[in-house]
Amino acid sequence: MHYRPTDSQPLQPLMPFSGNPLDRASNFRDDDAWVAQQLAAPQSRFLWVSKLEILTHQAATPTLAWVDAEANRELDLESTPVLLGVRDGVAHFAVDVSAIEGPLERLGLQGAAFAEPRGLATTLPAGEAGIVAQARSLLDWHARHRFCGACGGETVPAMAGSSRVCQACGTHFFPRIDPSVIMVVWRDDRCLLGRRRGRPPGSFSCLAGYIEQGETIEEAVAREVQEEATVPVDAVSYEASQPWPFPSTLMIGCFAHAASEDAMADQLEIEEVRWFSRAEVRGALAGDPQTGLTIPAPVAIAHHLIRRWSELES
Amino acid sequence: MHYRPTDSQPLQPLMPFSGNPLDRASNFRDDDAWVAQQLAAPQSRFLWVSKLEILTHQAATPTLAWVDAEANRELDLESTPVLLGVRDGVAHFAVDVSAIEGPLERLGLQGAAFAEPRGLATTLPAGEAGIVAQARSLLDWHARHRFCGACGGETVPAMAGSSRVCQACGTHFFPRIDPSVIMVVWRDDRCLLGRRRGRPPGSFSCLAGYIEQGETIEEAVAREVQEEATVPVDAVSYEASQPWPFPSTLMIGCFAHAASEDAMADQLEIEEVRWFSRAEVRGALAGDPQTGLTIPAPVAIAHHLIRRWSELES
Numbered sequence: 001m002h003y004r005p006t007d008s009q010p011l012q013p014l015m016p017f018s019g020n021p022l023d024r025a026s027n028f029r030d031d032d033a034w035v036a037q038q039l040a041a042p043q044s045r046f047l048w049v050s051k052l053e054i055l056t057h058q059a060a061t062p063t064l065a066w067v068d069a070e071a072n073r074e075l076d077l078e079s080t081p082v083l084l085g086v087r088d089g090v091a092h093f094a095v096d097v098s099a100i101e102g103p104l105e106r107l108g109l110q111g112a113a114f115a116e117p118r119g120l121a122t123t124l125p126a127g128e129a130g131i132v133a134q135a136r137s138l139l140d141w142h143a144r145h146r147f148c149g150a151c152g153g154e155t156v157p158a159m160a161g162s163s164r165v166c167q168a169c170g171t172h173f174f175p176r177i178d179p180s181v182i183m184v185v186w187r188d189d190r191c192l193l194g195r196r197r198g199r200p201p202g203s204f205s206c207l208a209g210y211i212e213q214g215e216t217i218e219e220a221v222a223r224e225v226q227e228e229a230t231v232p233v234d235a236v237s238y239e240a241s242q243p244w245p246f247p248s249t250l251m252i253g254c255f256a257h258a259a260s261e262d263a264m265a266d267q268l269e270i271e272e273v274r275w276f277s278r279a280e281v282r283g284a285l286a287g288d289p290q291t292g293l294t295i296p297a298p299v300a301i302a303h304h305l306i307r308r309w310s311e312l313e314s
Numbered sequence: 315m316h317y318r319p320t321d322s323q324p325l326q327p328l329m330p331f332s333g334n335p336l337d338r339a340s341n342f343r344d345d346d347a348w349v350a351q352q353l354a355a356p357q358s359r360f361l362w363v364s365k366l367e368i369l370t371h372q373a374a375t376p377t378l379a380w381v382d383a384e385a386n387r388e389l390d391l392e393s394t395p396v397l398l399g400v401r402d403g404v405a406h407f408a409v410d411v412s413a414i415e416g417p418l419e420r421l422g423l424q425g426a427a428f429a430e431p432r433g434l435a436t437t438l439p440a441g442e443a444g445i446v447a448q449a450r451s452l453l454d455w456h457a458r459h460r461f462c463g464a465c466g467g468e469t470v471p472a473m474a475g476s477s478r479v480c481q482a483c484g485t486h487f488f489p490r491i492d493p494s495v496i497m498v499v500w501r502d503d504r505c506l507l508g509r510r511r512g513r514p515p516g517s518f519s520c521l522a523g524y525i526e527q528g529e530t531i532e533e534a535v536a537r538e539v540q541e542e543a544t545v546p547v548d549a550v551s552y553e554a555s556q557p558w559p560f561p562s563t564l565m566i567g568c569f570a571h572a573a574s575e576d577a578m579a580d581q582l583e584i585e586e587v588r589w590f591s592r593a594e595v596r597g598a599l600a601g602d603p604q605t606g607l608t609i610p611a612p613v614a615i616a617h618h619l620i621r622r623w624s625e626l627e628s
Contacts, residue, residue, distance in 0.1 A: 018530045026541055027582055134528030141527075144485075145463035152461035152468070171458075177525055179493040179564050211491055213455075213562060214448030216332045217555040227340055238552040241531040248527060250493050252566075268341055 015242040016121035016299045020130025022085025022092055029083050029160040038091035039069065039081060045090060046072040046081060047131070048097045049139050053114035054132050055104075062120065064128050065112040066092070074107060075100055082138050082161030084131060094135035094161075096143065117245060121299045130243075137248035141175040144247075149173070177243075179250045181220045182208035182302060184309045185231060187258040191281065191309055193295070194228060194265065195272040203294045204274065206302040208251075221256050228266050229273045234259040239308060242301035253305045281310040329556040330435035330613045334444025336399025336406055343397050343474040352405035353383065353395060359404060360386040360395060361445070362411045363453050367428035368446050369418075376434065378442050379426040380406070388421060389414055396452050396475030398445060408449035408475075410457065431559060435613045444557075451562035455489040458561075462487070491557075493564045495534045496522035496615060498623045499545060501572040505595065505623055507609075508542060508579065509586040517608045518588065520616040522565075535570050542580050543587045548573040553622060556615040567619045595624040 028034050038044050045066035048055040056062040072081070072095060081093035097103045104112060117136050121129045138161065145164055148155050153168025164173045183206055185192040193204035209224035211217065222233040235257040242251040265273045276284075276293060284293035285307055296302045342348050352358050359380035362369040370376040386395070386409060395407035411417045418426060431450050435443045452475065459478055462469050467482025478487045498520055499506040507518035523538035525531065536547040549571040556565040579587045590598075590607060598607035599621055610616040 015530060017528060018533060020528050020533070024526060024537065026537075027580060130528050132528075134526070137527035143464075147461055147463050147466035149459035149461050149463055149469075150457075152466045154466070155463075174492075174524070175527055176490045177493055177527065178488075179491055210488070211564060212338060212448070213451035213489055213491065214331060214334050214444050214446075214557045214559065215564075216329060216557060217564075217566070219332060219334070223338065223340075243528045243530060245528065250525060250529075250531075252531070266341060 014240060015301055015304060017129050017133040017243050017245060019127040020085075020134055021127040022087050022131060022134075024085040025083065025091075026162075028086075029162050035083065035160045038083070038086075039093070041091065042069060043090050044069050045092045047084070047092065047094045047135055048103060048114075049094055049135055050096075050100075050103065050114045051098050052136055052140060053116055054120060054135065055112055056115045056120065056124075058111055058113050061125070062115065062123055063125060064131060065109075067107075067109070071107055071109075075103055079142075080157045080161060082135075082142065082157065084134055084138075092131070094139055096139045098143075118299060122297075133243045133245040136245040137177070137243070138175055140245075140247045145173055175248065177248050177250050178210055179217075179252060180208060180210045181217060181224060181252050181254060182206045182305065183221050183225065183236070183254040183256040184305050185225055185229070185233070185256045185258050186309060187261060187275075189278050190275040191278075191306070192229060192231065192258060192263055192273055192275050193306070194270040195274075197269060197271045199271075200294075202292045204272075204276070205296050205300070206253075206305055207270070207273075208302075210249075211252075217252055217254070221254050225256055225258070228270045229263045230266075231263045232259040233257060239305055240301065244301075251301045253301045255305075255309060278310055278312075281306060285310060328554060329615055329618060331443050331447040331557050331559060333441040334399075334448055335441040336401050336445060336448075338399040339397065339405075340476075342400075343476050349397065349474045352397070352400075353407070355405065356383060357404050358383050359406045361398070361406065361408045361449055362417060362428075363408055363449055364411050364414075364417065364428045366450055366454060367430055368434060368449065369426055370429045370434065370438075372425055372427050375439070376429065376437055377439060378445060379423075381421075381423070385421055385423075389417055393456075394471045394475060396449075396456065396471065398448055398452075406445070408453055410453045412457075432613060436611075447557045447559040450559040451491070451557070452489055454559075454561045459487055489562065491562050491564050492524055493531075493566060494522060494524045495531060495538060495566050495568060496520045496619065497535050497539065497550070497568040497570040498619050499539055499543070499547070499570045499572050500623060501575060501589075503592050504589040505592075505620070506543060506545065506572060506577055506587055506589050507620070508584040509588075511583060511585050513585075514608075516606045518586075518590070519610050519614070520567075520619055521584070521587075522616075524563075525566075531566055531568070535568050539570055539572070542584045543577045544580075545577045546573040547571060553619055554615065558615075565615045567615045569619075569623060592624055592626075595620060599624060 148166035151169040155164040158165040211220040218236040283291040369379040462480035465483040469478040525534040532550040597605040
């Protein structure tokens with residue numbers, strides 16, 4: 001078998017919110033003594049998150065603002081720091097400081113502020129947005145899973161925050177990730193895009209939806225395209241994936257070949273579907289206002305899927 | 315762009331537990347009047363599930379044993395039927411009858427029995443195992459999410475069982491699916507397989523693991539191979555996916571190219587890793603005992619990934 005670079009996905013941070021450089025230390029995080037040692041270590045780094053916004057240094061090019069164990073202790077937090085991973089021997093944690101009034105003022109931290117993750121995805125240095133994605137998804141999951149689904153008892157973090165355990169019945173819970181499919185539907189030299197309810201005229205993107213129980217990726221793609229646009233799909237190819245931490249989706253990006261041209265929006269999630277030529281899509285990506293077409297910004301995998309499709313030769 | 319059959323995945327049921335023929339009726343299931351009508355309709359079909367085992371007709375070739383609305387009413391169940399989907403205008407539901415003592419005896423149902431889903435995946439007619447996967451994952455999720463993670467209040471099924479809602483705080487919950495990666499690691503003419511802790515000597519399979527927060531599919535593949543076998547991966551290609559309803563995993567199958575040959579089992583989940591030549595793998599798949607290698611049965615995507623890799627030309 002030959003190495004197939006065209007089929008294979010390189011591992012560099014291709015997509016916003018990927019490229020997290022931390023070693024997640026999966027083989028260590030259930031070692032309570034090791035975790036306690038890292039929590040107290042002077043070199044350990046803590047990322048504060050308040051109401052799902054991330055502490056960053058304010059600058060032309062923002063960077064994540066880490067605080068040390070001492071600053072973290074001074075806040076006298078009740079919430080448990082959650083291990084993100086290790087880099088160069090230094091443990092990195094995320095900490096939910098939402099319950100603290102004015103944490104920055106209390107510690108006299110200057111030049112730093114809490115920032116909305118979406119805006120950080122394409123402005124942080126490479127890889128740091130991957131840390132943001134991990135931290136936001138994890139802390140949001142902790143906040144929303146304080147009780148046991150099986151018995152209603154209180155749960156507490158375990159394994160350095162990579163799970164929660166019910167104090168009443170002992171059930172373990174792991175953070176959830178919701179796999180979804182997002183696809184460029186294509187046929188001949190055109191692709192089918194959809195305008196979601198509430199989006200302005202001309203604003204189109206990929207069709208997309210969550211995978212359901214008992215479905216393959218390919219089946220989910222075909223079902224969603226059928227539901228949203230009444231178009232039958234006869235072949236699917238995987239292109240790329242992206243973590244999307246709102247709250248914790250794995251976007252699985254595909255190309256879907258349409259078996260027919262007839263398309264009709266479902267009028268529920270999708271208000272309008274339309275076929276666009278490759279030339280129109282290229283024009284829109286180049287910022288040509290004459291196309292009347294707006295596609296999503298580069299923060300979204302939809303942008304990259306549409307761009308990749310537009311760059312294929314007819 | 316040309317149609318690329320070699321890259322694209324056909325939509326037929328390639329993998330056990332896929333190929334569900336029902337239309338999931340996503341655009342109807344939040345219509346309570348429509349759902350009530352289907353629940354009462356004489357032609358509607360109900361699949362009984364007891365302790366996660368599925369009611370099937372006992373025969374050389376088993377088939378799913380559906381009961382009608384009347385039989386279902388006679389059980390006087392407290393649990394809400396969960397909509398699976400619609401076929402030829404007929405609604406299909408799954409019903410958890412675990413709380414009923416001897417449901418078959420009570421209704422005098424003969425020739426039918428509750429069967430373990432794993433054994434059904436490769437014996438049911440095409441597509442029926444996809445229904446089993448959907449039903450098992452959905453009912454298991456309902457049983458384990460009776461309370462709200464946010465406030466501890468009681469939840470009740472909503473939208474024909476495609477969600478649950480908290481009666482105290484109104485939060486909506488949707489069934490979870492856990493995306494995981496499973497991969498044939500390869501280099502030159504050999505592939506790297508692992509023997510899980512507790513498996514007998516010679517019993518090898520793909521490396522695998524759950525995707526974590528803030529990861530792409532490709533990053534999860536590289537991380538798992540690094541963690542379980544200390545092998546760096548420099549390229550990943552997607553091959554196929556499979557729903558695995560124990561309880562609700564989406565297996566994302568890939569080929570991963572190893573950047574080096576040095577491999578060492580983590581001694582945690584994986585007790586032994588070993589490189590196998592394509593000839594050895596082909597021998598094992600042909601049932602040759604001389605290879606000393608046993609790979610998973612066809613119920614698992616691992617079998618199909620290893621087989622596909624073995625059939626590639628060197």
